[in-house]
Amino acid sequence: MRWLLTLLAIGLVPMTILHAASDDTVEHVVLGIHGGIGLEKKDMTPDLDRQLRELLTAALHAGKAKLDAGGNSLDAVEAAIRLMEDSPLLNAGKGAVFTREGRNELDASIMDGRTKAAGAVAGVTVIKNPITAARAVMEKSKHVLLIGRGAEIFATKQGLDIVDPAYFWTEHRWQAIQEIWKQDAEQKAQPQSSVAPWKSKHIEYGTVGAVALDQAGNLAAGTSTGGMTGKLYGRVGDSPIISAGTYADNAAAAISCTGHGEFFIRYAVSHEIVSQMKYLKRSLKAAADDVINQQLKPAGGEGAAIGLDKSGKFDAAYNSEGLYRGCITKEGKVRVRLYEE
Amino acid sequence: MRWLLTLLAIGLVPMTILHAASDDTVEHVVLGIHGGIGLEKKDMTPDLDRQLRELLTAALHAGKAKLDAGGNSLDAVEAAIRLMEDSPLLNAGKGAVFTREGRNELDASIMDGRTKAAGAVAGVTVIKNPITAARAVMEKSKHVLLIGRGAEIFATKQGLDIVDPAYFWTEHRWQAIQEIWKQDAEQKAQPQSSVAPWKSKHIEYGTVGAVALDQAGNLAAGTSTGGMTGKLYGRVGDSPIISAGTYADNAAAAISCTGHGEFFIRYAVSHEIVSQMKYLKRSLKAAADDVINQQLKPAGGEGAAIGLDKSGKFDAAYNSEGLYRGCITKEGKVRVRLYEE
Numbered sequence: 001m002r003w004l005l006t007l008l009a010i011g012l013v014p015m016t017i018l019h020a021a022s023d024d025t026v027e028h029v030v031l032g033i034h035g036g037i038g039l040e041k042k043d044m045t046p047d048l049d050r051q052l053r054e055l056l057t058a059a060l061h062a063g064k065a066k067l068d069a070g071g072n073s074l075d076a077v078e079a080a081i082r083l084m085e086d087s088p089l090l091n092a093g094k095g096a097v098f099t100r101e102g103r104n105e106l107d108a109s110i111m112d113g114r115t116k117a118a119g120a121v122a123g124v125t126v127i128k129n130p131i132t133a134a135r136a137v138m139e140k141s142k143h144v145l146l147i148g149r150g151a152e153i154f155a156t157k158q159g160l161d162i163v164d165p166a167y168f169w170t171e172h173r174w175q176a177i178q179e180i181w182k183q184d185a186e187q188k189a190q191p192q193s194s195v196a197p198w199k200s201k202h203i204e205y206g207t208v209g210a211v212a213l214d215q216a217g218n219l220a221a222g223t224s225t226g227g228m229t230g231k232l233y234g235r236v237g238d239s240p241i242i243s244a245g246t247y248a249d250n251a252a253a254a255i256s257c258t259g260h261g262e263f264f265i266r267y268a269v270s271h272e273i274v275s276q277m278k279y280l281k282r283s284l285k286a287a288a289d290d291v292i293n294q295q296l297k298p299a300g301g302e303g304a305a306i307g308l309d310k311s312g313k314f315d316a317a318y319n320s321e322g323l324y325r326g327c328i329t330k331e332g333k334v335r336v337r338l339y340e341e
Numbered sequence: 342m343r344w345l346l347t348l349l350a351i352g353l354v355p356m357t358i359l360h361a362a363s364d365d366t367v368e369h370v371v372l373g374i375h376g377g378i379g380l381e382k383k384d385m386t387p388d389l390d391r392q393l394r395e396l397l398t399a400a401l402h403a404g405k406a407k408l409d410a411g412g413n414s415l416d417a418v419e420a421a422i423r424l425m426e427d428s429p430l431l432n433a434g435k436g437a438v439f440t441r442e443g444r445n446e447l448d449a450s451i452m453d454g455r456t457k458a459a460g461a462v463a464g465v466t467v468i469k470n471p472i473t474a475a476r477a478v479m480e481k482s483k484h485v486l487l488i489g490r491g492a493e494i495f496a497t498k499q500g501l502d503i504v505d506p507a508y509f510w511t512e513h514r515w516q517a518i519q520e521i522w523k524q525d526a527e528q529k530a531q532p533q534s535s536v537a538p539w540k541s542k543h544i545e546y547g548t549v550g551a552v553a554l555d556q557a558g559n560l561a562a563g564t565s566t567g568g569m570t571g572k573l574y575g576r577v578g579d580s581p582i583i584s585a586g587t588y589a590d591n592a593a594a595a596i597s598c599t600g601h602g603e604f605f606i607r608y609a610v611s612h613e614i615v616s617q618m619k620y621l622k623r624s625l626k627a628a629a630d631d632v633i634n635q636q637l638k639p640a641g642g643e644g645a646a647i648g649l650d651k652s653g654k655f656d657a658a659y660n661s662e663g664l665y666r667g668c669i670t671k672e673g674k675v676r677v678r679l680y681e682e
Contacts, residue, residue, distance in 0.1 A: 116607045116640075122577075123488050143576045144603045147464050148489050150575020234491020235484045236463075243584040243609035262485045266457045268584035268612040275613070279620035299457075 024337070025285055028329045029314035030213055031063040031076050034306045035090045035324035036206035036225075036258045041339050049338065051089060052324055056336045059083045060328040063212060073212035073220035073254070074112055074135065081108075081131040081224050084208040088170045090324075091206030093129060095170045096226025098177035100184075104168035106226055107240040108134040113219030113248035118144050120240040121151040128161035131224045134240070136160060145240065173229070180230040206324075207239055209246070209256025211308040219310060221246050221254035221270070228261070237261025243271035250310060252277040253284050259303015259320065263296055269305060277309070284309040288317035365678070366626055369670045370655035371554055372404040372417050375647045376431045376665035377547035377566075377599045382680050390679065392430060393665055397677045400424045401669040404553060414553035414561035414595070415453055415476065422449075422472040422565050425549040429511045431665075432547030434470060436511045437567025439518035441525075445509035447567055448581040449475040454560030454589035459485050461581040462492040469502035472565045475581070477501060486581065514570070521571040547665075548580055550587070550597025552649040560651060562587050562595035562611070568602070578602025584612035591651060593618040594625050600644015600661065604637055610646060618650070625650040629658035 035056060039048075063080035067073075085093025096104040108130035109120035119138025122145065127133045133155040137146050146154055156162050207225035214220075223246045225239040238244035238261035245261070247270030248254040255270040263269075269291050276287035284307045292305055297319040304318030306325055314327040322339035376397060380389075404421035408414075426434025437445040449471035450461035460479025463486065468474045474496040478487050487495055497503050548566035555561075564587045566580040579585035579602035586602070588611030589595040596611040604610075610632050617628035625648045633646055638660040645659030647666055655668040663680035 111607075118607050141574070142603065143574070144606045145577040145582075147575040147577055150573065154574040232491065233482070233484070233495040234488040236486045236488055241486070241582060241584075242606050243582075243612060247609070262483065265485045265583050266452075266459050268588070268609060271584060271609040271612050272616070275616035275620060279616060 024314070024316040024325070026314045026327050026329065026335060028312050028331070029308055029327045030067055030312065030330050031060055031080060031210065032306050032308050032314040032316075032327040033059050033063070033080050033084070033208070033210045033325065034256060034258055034304065034316070035084060035208050037302070037304060037318065037320040038206060038322055038324045038338065041321055044338070052338060053336050055084065055087050055089055056324060056326040057334055059210075060326050060334055063210060064328050064332065067212070067214055071214070072216065073214040073218050074110065076212035076214065077110060077210040077220045077222040078131055078135055080210040081208055081222050082129050085129050085131060085224055090208050091226045092208040092224040094168055095173065096168050097173050097229040099227070100180070100230045100232045102177060104165060104226055105231070105234075106130045106224070107236055108222070108224035109240045109242055109246040110134045110138060110222040111220065111242055111246050111248040111254075112138070113221070113250040113254050116249065118242045118246075120145045120242060121147070121155070122236045122240040123148045123234055124151050124155070125165050126152055126162050127155045128163045128167065131222050133160055134222065144242065176229050207245070207258035209258060209306065211248075211254035211256055211306060211314075213254070213308055213310070213312055217250070217310065219248045219250050219254035219308065221248040221256050223256045223258075225258075238264035238269070241265055243268045245270060247271045247274050249274050249278070253307045253309040255305055255307045257303060257305045258323070260301050263299060263301025264303060267291065267295055267299075267301070269296070273305060273307060284313060285315045285317070288315055292317040292319050365655070365657040365666070367655045367668050367670065367676060369653050369672070370649055370668045371408055371653065371671050372401055372421060372551065373647050373649050373655040373657075373668040374400050374404070374421050374425070374549070374551045374666065375597060375599055375645065375657070376425060376549050378643070378645060378659065378661040379547060379663055379665045379679065382662055385679070393679060394677050396425065396428050396430055397665060397667040398675055401667050401675055404551060405669050405673065408553070408555055412555070413557065414555040414559050415451065417553035417555065418451060418551040418561045418563040419472055419476055421551040422549055422563050423470050426470050426472060426565055431549050432567045433549040433565040435509055436514065437509050438514050438570040440568070441521070441571045441573045443518060445506060445567055446572070446575075447471045447565070448577055449563070449565035450581045450583055450587040451475045451479060451563040452561065452583055452587050452589040452595075453479070454562070454591040454595055457590065459583045459587075461486045461583060462488070462496070463577045463581040464489045464575055465492050465496070466506050467493055467503050468496045469504045469508065472563050474501055475563070485583065517570050548586070548599035550599060550647065552589075552595035552597055552647060552655075554595070554649055554651070554653055558591070558651065560589045560591050560595035560649065562589040562597050564597045564599075566599075579605035579610070582606055584609045586611060588612045588615050590615050590619070594648045594650040596646055596648045598644060598646045599664070601642050604640060604642025605644060608632065608636055608640075608642070610637070614646060614648060625654060626656045626658075629656055633658040633660050
């Protein structure tokens with residue numbers, strides 16, 4: 001950046017270049033969301049582009065409506081994420097990717113920045129809205145993290161919507177797992193062949209998340225996902241892990257992440273951003289940039305974080321080609337982006 | 342503390358008082374361990390006291406032997422924890438507590454401070470040594486956290502010791518769950534009676550953990566547990582959560598925690614200690630004391646953390662009555678404590 005500042009100082013670069021690409025800062029925000037890293041730009045179609053922007057806009061309005069009706073930041077986060085979970089377009093709830101065993105195993109978490117209360121579920125297969133189950137764990141149990149069948153029994157007792165696993169099925173995710181199974185079979189048939197180890201054409205980390213700030217000044221964050229396509233062995237990523245995929249602390253910011261979850265767990269990304277803000281007095285933008293671009297990127301960890309600080313400043317950092325993201329201000333102004341724009 | 346420093350300065354308090362109770366700092370340490378918060382002192386017997394000290398001492402020697410044979414810090418952590426898992430005295434592996442459903446569901450995690458590589462398993466029921474499974478996840482899979490049946494299939498494929506669930510049974514843990522079931526039944530029989538909500542006579546958070554520093558200067562940490570007696574709904578605590586129960590970063594320290602796991606997840610205790618060391622330049626002792634005594638205690642979170650910094654300084658912080666703990670120096674000097682001593 002130093003050369004750029006130098007060029008700016010001597011007037012050789014118009015200021016607009018700096019703002020053209022990756023400045024995601026927006027002030028007076030009450031709700032920010034993401035829908036994951038998504039497709040490579042070359043695979044994006046005009047129709048899907050439009051549908052995604054409409055979906056993100058609808059999620060922002062759904063969350064904002066809760067705030068306008070006097071709801072708190074948790075209500076806004078839950079409402080925005082539920083709408084994204086219910087859409088087949090994103091990898092959470094309906095539309096979740098399939099595991100290697102041909103199932104949909106969902107993870108979610110939510111956190112209250114005021115009390116540091118938190119709830120999460122992992123590896124659930126029949127709960128329609130995992131984010132609502134995560135909130136029930138936070139508010140209706142003494143626990144933070146419930147997994148698998150136990151989480152499903154708890155959600156059922158709480159009266160949450162329980163669905164047949166087939167509810168989560170979508171044609172495009174089913175095709176994606178067929179492709180992996182086909183490659184698995186080819187590799188087994190030709191053990192010494194030149195068939196390359198399986199590699200997804202485009203790994204979509206289409207996790208969804210939200211961060212909100214309510215009128216009382218309280219922050220909240222939440223994240224929900226179907227995980228990685230073809231995941232094995234009850235693999236759980238960062239989305240249900242408080243401090244990795246989700247963290248909220250009124251003293252700093254609310255954070256939700258998406259990406260290669262293993263890296264986000266190892267680097268405790270959400271909590272690391274909050275720690276740098278609290279202890280290094282860094283801005284949300286500087287802290288998120290440090291973790292996503294200076295720590296994760298050199299380590300090979302692809303992904304992104306969105307955050308909302310206590311002053312209402314929203315920011316996003318990503319080391320991937322794009323990040324489906326958006327935010328809405330107190331006045332109802334919406335901004336949605338899918339790549340650098 | 343200021344009044345005490347003042348009294349010290351004017352010579353009214355002998356210096357020894359400061360060192361009598363809770364100074365757990367030891368230098369030149371290569372391995373530190375804990376065996377959980379344990380029993381209230383009034384329930385401790387001379388025989389159990391002796392057995393626990395022997396067990397902790399044996400675990401320290403087992404880990405130290407790995408280091409002396411040229412093993413790294415991960416080898417030492419794994420060896421010390423395996424020995425504690427194999428003992429019926431502590432709440433990890435053999436001797437784990439029972440869930441409300443009468444099962445033993447085990448969690449463990451391990452982390453390499455050099456690479457920030459990590460592995461964890463949660464909710465496993467047939468893996469003899471969960472810490473070894475956690476290490477296999479770290480070294481033999483692309484994942485960090487595997488849960489339930491998937492983790493068990495992975496461990497089986499890796500050739501780890503698989504046992505009948507009955508292996509984990511112990512008489513004293515079985516008696517503890519009988520007591521809870523009896524109280525559950527009494528409450529159901531008299532729904533409007535004066536029977537108090539179930540409360541354990543002594544909640545034993547007998548999680549085990551280890552932190553090590555090898556000759557190459559690399560730190561490692563690990564934690565293993567059976568969780569809380571009578572836990573419900575696939576509840577998972579902090580032990581398998583990287584940043585909560587376990588964290589290791591060569592830039593600061595290796596940390597392992599035990600206690601009321603929900604609080605340790607919400608406060609990301611292990612990562613918070615590391616963050617304060619890195620960003621506030623606090624000592625391990627000061628950072629651990631801040632998190633355990635200034636943050637967790639006022640919030641009602643009972644528990645403890647042990648840590649080993651990159652200079653070989655070991656420390657322990659706990660807001661409970663006791664903490665089974667020990668450490669061994671480079672020269673083989675062992676110190677074991679169960680309460681304030």
